[in-house]
Amino acid sequence: MLERNALTFNPGRDQDAQPVGSFTDVRELQQELQGHGIQFLAEADEGTTGPASFIVVDPDGNPVIVDQHV
Template sequence: MSIGNFSLSLTVKDIKASKEFYEKLGFHVFGGKMEHNWLIMQNDDCTIGLFQGMFDKSMLTFNPGWNNKTEEVNPFKDVRVLQEELREKGISFVTEVDVTSEGPGSFIIEDPDGNPILVDQHR
C-alpha cells in the first residue's frame, strides 16, 4: 500500500531559529511561508516541514498523489480510500476525512507509541 510522499512535520518554537539550524545541516527552503509560520525544507530527497504554533507534536506526514518534489503522481490512492482500507485493518483514527467530499483532505492516526501520523492529500 502506498500512502504517498513521506516527510517529517516538526513542531518548532522559533521558526527563524529552526530554519537557520536546518540550513546549517544542508537543507534549503522548498516551500511554505515564513510569515504564516510554516516552511518546507529539503536536503536531497529528505523533506521536513517546520510548523510554529500549528501542531501540538511533531508527526510523520504522508502526501498521497505527490512525489518528493511535490509533483503529481498518477495514478494514486485517494485519502478516503486509504482511510477505509486502514479502518478495515483495525486502525483507529484521531481525525477522519469526510468520505462524502472530494479533492484535498486528511486524517490522523497514531502508532502504538502515540506518535501522530498525518495523511494529507493536497489535490
C-alpha cells in the same frame, strides 16, 4: 519528557512535492485502515472528493498525518 514526531504522507505527490499521475485516494486509504480496526484522531469526510486528510497514531504514539492536496 517523552518526545513525539509527526509523520506526514501526501497522496498524489512525490518526494519533491510534485504531482503524480496515479495514486490511492486518502478516503480509500482511510477505509482500508478502518477495516483493520485502526483508531483515528481525525477522519476525512468520505462524502467529498479532492483534498482531505486523516490522522492516526503509530504504535510509538507518534501522530501520522495523511494529507491529500489534490
